[in-house]
Each structure stands twice: as C-alpha cells, then as structure tokens.
Amino acid sequence: MGRVFSDLRTAEYGASGHPEAPFRVKDTFAMLRAAGHQPEKPSLHASAVDVALLHGPSHLASIKSGTFSDPDTPPFPGIDEIALISLSGALSAADAAMKGEPSFSLMRPPGHHAGKDRVAGFCYLNNLALSVARLxxxxxxxxVAIVDFDVHHGDGTQSLVLGRENTTFLSLHQFPLYPGTGLDSRGNCWNVPLEAGTAGDxxxxxFEPRLELLLREKPDVLAVSAxxxxxxxxPIAGLKLDKGTFKRIGSLLxxxxxxxxAALEGGYSEDLPILVESFLDGFF
Ligand SMILES: [Zn+2]
Structure with missing residues (x-):
C-alpha cells in the first residue's frame, strides 16, 4: 500500500455554502483510515523558498495579507499557513514517490488554477507544479509527466510549466467550463476538451492513447492532479464518470x-471519500 499525507488543520477553514469545504479532507481522511490506509503528517515542510520556485516574489505575502481579489477564492485568515501545509503534502508525496512509494496528498486548498502571481478557482499555491519544480x-x-484529470482545465499549471524542459502536461477536462481555457494543445501542454455529458468509457x-503517447516521452515520474x-x-460540473472510472484511472497510472x-484537486460531491478510496485502490 502507498502512503497518504494529510493534516486535519487543512480542514479548519471554509465559508458557508462554498463547495470547497472542510468535509473534503475530514471525511476522506476518516474513510481512508477505515479502509486501512494510515494518513500521516507531511515529512517535508514547505517554505517561502519552495513557493518562490514558480510563484512571484510577493505572491505568498499577498496571500497572507489578503491583498488579492477573486470571488471564488476568499482571503481566509491564516490561509497562507494552511496553503503551505497543503503544499507540504504534495512535496512529501513527490519525495516518497522518488523513493519508490506511490503516494497521495490529501489536503486543501487545491492548487491547479493558481498561477505565478494569481490565486484563482479555490487555489492559492500551485502545489503540484511546485512539487515538480522541486524534484x-x-x-x-x-x-516528469503531469496528468490532470480534474474536470476543470489546469490553467495555472499550464501557465507555470508551458515550455519547461523535461516536462509534459496532459489535461482532460470539460469544455466549455471554468476557467475557459484548454481548448487547444500548446507545445508541451496537451489538452483534451470534452463535452458535457461525457461518461467514463x-x-x-x-485518456488511454494519450497516456501511451505520454509514456513515449520516457518520463521518470508521474505527477497527478487528482x-x-x-x-x-x-454539483459544479457536467461529466459523468463513476466510481469505477477513478479506479481504472488509478490502475492505468x-x-x-x-x-x-498524486495531490487532491477538486471534487465536491459528498461521495468524494469513496471516489478517492477507489482511485487509490488502483493507483497504489
Ligand atoms: Zn475542478
């Protein structure tokens, strides 16, 4: 079995009615434990040095002071510290993977919409892109091959890795949908837009032929925005994957x-815990 990095302090913020809610970590943590996983605290502690690998020099300070404006991504008190804990999970998972242990970071906030100087779409720091840069x-x-199977295009990740050497980014996502990007592929960023209603099969x-193409790039490691x-x-998107599809994605990887x-990105249904468990069943 692989390793799960989590920290329940990342369930300690939220706004009433916001889909990116504490249960996502809390309930998933409990279910994974009941299923025999042993969530552990991150082995690495992210700092401003890690953030500066890809974000602008004032990005972390602006998260701390709340001097940014994105209606989906509020300036919660202490969110800079919580975002660093979330980043710590991704860094620790990357580190464990390189030691031969498949790993998952169960944290929030998610990261794949965060850009160089930009918080967006519930994301403050781009956990996955930073973990890749650190490796x-x-x-x-x-x-590194990055696979992003979140229903939304990983626009932040694309903006941070576009043209980056030794890095390929593959995103499958519903289109049109927030954030409105990802219709075409660009260089090392491969985008697969899918119509609303697309089901698992x-x-x-x-996905399968794209994964094959990705493997032809001979990656040393797979980093997954899950x-x-x-x-x-x-409740917030329109594709039709079921629990078994997530297990199959995990198995193919x-x-x-x-x-x-892998690091947790979106997923707002109350079934999130069983979806994560199912994915890890295949992925570990
Ligand atoms: Zn999403």
Whole structure:
C-alpha cells in the first residue's frame, strides 16, 4: 500500500455554502483510515523558498495579507499557513514517490488554477507544479509527466510549466467550463476538451492513447492532479464518470510502473471519500 499525507488543520477553514469545504479532507481522511490506509503528517515542510520556485516574489505575502481579489477564492485568515501545509503534502508525496512509494496528498486548498502571481478557482499555491519544480531542482534532467484529470482545465499549471524542459502536461477536462481555457494543445501542454455529458468509457477512450503517447516521452515520474469533480454526481460540473472510472484511472497510472504521486484537486460531491478510496485502490 502507498502512503497518504494529510493534516486535519487543512480542514479548519471554509465559508458557508462554498463547495470547497472542510468535509473534503475530514471525511476522506476518516474513510481512508477505515479502509486501512494510515494518513500521516507531511515529512517535508514547505517554505517561502519552495513557493518562490514558480510563484512571484510577493505572491505568498499577498496571500497572507489578503491583498488579492477573486470571488471564488476568499482571503481566509491564516490561509497562507494552511496553503503551505497543503503544499507540504504534495512535496512529501513527490519525495516518497522518488523513493519508490506511490503516494497521495490529501489536503486543501487545491492548487491547479493558481498561477505565478494569481490565486484563482479555490487555489492559492500551485502545489503540484511546485512539487515538480522541486524534484527537478534536486535532480536536473528529471523527466516528469503531469496528468490532470480534474474536470476543470489546469490553467495555472499550464501557465507555470508551458515550455519547461523535461516536462509534459496532459489535461482532460470539460469544455466549455471554468476557467475557459484548454481548448487547444500548446507545445508541451496537451489538452483534451470534452463535452458535457461525457461518461467514463468515453473518457477512458480519450485518456488511454494519450497516456501511451505520454509514456513515449520516457518520463521518470508521474505527477497527478487528482480532481474528482468529473464524477457524475458532482454539483459544479457536467461529466459523468463513476466510481469505477477513478479506479481504472488509478490502475492505468499504476500499470506504468513509474514512480508516481498524486495531490487532491477538486471534487465536491459528498461521495468524494469513496471516489478517492477507489482511485487509490488502483493507483497504489
Ligand atoms: Zn475542478
């Protein structure tokens, strides 16, 4: 079984009626534990140095002071510290993956819409992109394939890794939908827009050949933005994946036998805990 990094302090913020809510970590933590996983605190502690790998020099300070404006992404008190804990989970998962242990970061806030100087779409720091940058700083030349299966386009991640050496980004997402990007592929960023209503089998038919192409790039590690809002019951999007699809995605990624890790992105249905468990069943 792989490793799960989590910290219940990341369930300690929220706004009433906001879909990105504390239960996402709290209930999933409880279910994973009941299923035999042993969520542990991150082994690495993210700092401003890690944030500066890709974000602008004043980004963290602006999160701390709340001097930003995005209606979806409020300036909660202490959110800078909580975002660093969330980032710590992704960094720890990446580190464990490189030691041969498939790993998952169960944290919030998510990250894939956060850009260089931009909070957006419930995201403050781009956890996954930063974890990739940290791995590549430690091991120059390391080839990383990023897979983003969140229902929304990972626009923040794309903006941070576009043109980056030894890095390929693959995103499958509903289009049109927030954030309105990801219709076309650009360089090392491969986008697969999908119509509302696309179900699991059709989704997998798009995914499998792209994963094969990704493997031809001979990546050393797979970094996964694991969003579960493509689920058929998700309240904020319109794809129709079911629990079994997420297990299949996990299995296909595991079959690569590559070092691999994933970090939680979206997923707003109350079924999120069983979707994560199902994914990890395949992924570990
Ligand atoms: Zn999403």
């Amino acid at each position: 590549q700083k430690a091991q120059p030349g390391l080839k 059709a989704w997998l038919r798009e 969003g579960f809002d493509a689920y058929k019951e998700d 595991a079959q690569t036998k590559l070092p691999r890790y």
